[in-house]
Amino acid sequence: MPHIAIHQEKASDLQSLTAICPFGAIELADGKLAISAACKMCRLCIKKGGGVFEYVEEENAPAADKSLWRGIAVAAEIEDGNIHPVTFELIGKARELAAKVDYPVYVLMIGHNISDKAKEILEYGADEVFVYDDPAFEHFRIEPYTAAMEDFIERNKPSTVLVGGTSTGRSLAPRAACRFRTGLTADCTKLDISESTDLDQIRPAYGGNIMAHINTPRHRPQFATVRYKIFSIPEKSANPAGKVHICDTASLKLDSKITITSVEPKSLEKGIEDCEVLVVAGRGVKKAEDLDMLRELADLLGGKLASTRALVEAGWIDAKCQIGLSGRTVKPKLIITCGVSGAIQFVAGMNGSEKIIAINSDVYAPIFNVAHIGITGDLYKIIPELISRIKEGK
Numbered sequence: 001m002p003h004i005a006i007h008q009e010k011a012s013d014l015q016s017l018t019a020i021c022p023f024g025a026i027e028l029a030d031g032k033l034a035i036s037a038a039c040k041m042c043r044l045c046i047k048k049g050g051g052v053f054e055y056v057e058e059e060n061a062p063a064a065d066k067s068l069w070r071g072i073a074v075a076a077e078i079e080d081g082n083i084h085p086v087t088f089e090l091i092g093k094a095r096e097l098a099a100k101v102d103y104p105v106y107v108l109m110i111g112h113n114i115s116d117k118a119k120e121i122l123e124y125g126a127d128e129v130f131v132y133d134d135p136a137f138e139h140f141r142i143e144p145y146t147a148a149m150e151d152f153i154e155r156n157k158p159s160t161v162l163v164g165g166t167s168t169g170r171s172l173a174p175r176a177a178c179r180f181r182t183g184l185t186a187d188c189t190k191l192d193i194s195e196s197t198d199l200d201q202i203r204p205a206y207g208g209n210i211m212a213h214i215n216t217p218r219h220r221p222q223f224a225t226v227r228y229k230i231f232s233i234p235e236k237s238a239n240p241a242g243k244v245h246i247c248d249t250a251s252l253k254l255d256s257k258i259t260i261t262s263v264e265p266k267s268l269e270k271g272i273e274d275c276e277v278l279v280v281a282g283r284g285v286k287k288a289e290d291l292d293m294l295r296e297l298a299d300l301l302g303g304k305l306a307s308t309r310a311l312v313e314a315g316w317i318d319a320k321c322q323i324g325l326s327g328r329t330v331k332p333k334l335i336i337t338c339g340v341s342g343a344i345q346f347v348a349g350m351n352g353s354e355k356i357i358a359i360n361s362d363v364y365a366p367i368f369n370v371a372h373i374g375i376t377g378d379l380y381k382i383i384p385e386l387i388s389r390i391k392e393g394k
Helices: 014-018 042-047 085-101 115-122 142-156 167-179 287-302 309-313 378-393
Strands: 003-006 026-029 031-036 053-056 072-075 104-109 128-133 160-164 184-188 190-193 200-203 210-214 224-226 242-247 277-281 304-307 334-338 354-359 372-378
Touching: 003 031, 003 160, 014 026, 014 031, 026 128, 042 053, 072 085, 072 142, 072 167, 085 104, 085 160, 085 190, 085 224, 104 115, 115 128, 115 242, 115 372, 128 142, 160 167, 167 184, 167 224, 184 200, 200 224, 277 287, 287 304, 304 309, 354 378
Parallel strands: 072 104, 072 160, 104 128, 128 242, 160 224, 184 224, 277 304, 277 334, 334 354, 354 372
Antiparallel strands: 003 053, 026 031, 190 200, 200 210
C-alpha cells in the first residue's frame, strides 16, 4: 500500500521535523522519527521536510492472486438470539453481485445457541452458512469475534465481505480488515462488481458533496459496511438448498480482556427507521413550537416526526429523529417532507422510500428531483388544510 518513507540519515533537527505535521502524526520513537496512524497522507511533510520524507507508491508490490479468492460473504448480526434485518438486506445484495461473476454466497454466523437460526438464513438465498457457536460469543467482544471472522476468511477465502453498518459491524469490520492488510469502505450506499471481481464501493464523501467510487484492485478480501435500510430484503425461498457448516472453535483464541459482569436490557423504542410513515421538518419551519403542527399530522397518519440536521443542531428535536448521512437511513412506505430543501446528505438517507411527497415554497428545491409528488407552496397553509381534511375523512 502507498506510504511515506522516512530517510533517518537525512534527519537532523528532529523536534522541528515533528512539528511539520498539522495532525501530529510525526513522532519520536527511540530517538528516531516515526509516522503514526494519525497521518492523513496530505504530504506536507514531503514538501517541508528537506528530503527526509518520501512518498512511496509501491506499484511493484505483489498483488493478491484473485483466483484464490472466490465468493461473496455476509457477516450476520445476531441480537438477543434474533437475526438483525440488515443481514437479510446484505444477503439480497450479495446474491445480485454473485450472479454477475458466478460466485457463491456465504454467510458467517457468530454467537451462542444460534445453530437453529441457520435455516432462516438459507431461506433468503445463502449457498453456505458457517456457524461459530460458542459460549465465548454470547455477548459481543471484539477479540473472540475477530478470531472467528479471521478463521472463516482464512478457510474459505471470500473475495468480498459485507458487514452491516451497525455498532457491532463498525467495530468488527476494520479489525478484521486490518488483519488481512486490506481496504475497508464504510457506509456504502451502492455496490457493484466488475468482471475482474473488483468491488465498486460507492459512498458520499466531503460532506456528501460528491459520490466516491472506491476500489481495492490489488488486495483481497474486499471489505464494505452498509447501513440498515439501504438495500431491500429479498423474498424468502420455500425450498432452500444451501448447506450449513458447524465450525470448530476449539483452536481459536477466544480470550478477551473484556469481562461482561452483567447486562441490563434497554427498553424497546421504535425508531424512525422502523416507521412506515414519516413527516419530516426542515429549515422551512420557523420556530420550535411549529413542530407541534407537523407532529399532529404524523400522529393522524400513524407515523412519527423526523427532521433534517439543521433542526437537531438548533436543539429543537432529538438527534434520534435526524435523517441523513449523519443521522438515520429510512425506507418508509410514505414520507412527507415539509420545508426540506433536499441536500444530498439528506436525500441519501431517504431516497429508498416508497412514496415521497415534498412540500416547499421554492419551485427549484432539489427535493423535487426525488419526490414522487411535489407541492409548491407555504407549508403553514398546506399542513393545516391537510390536517383538517384528514380529520374530516376520519
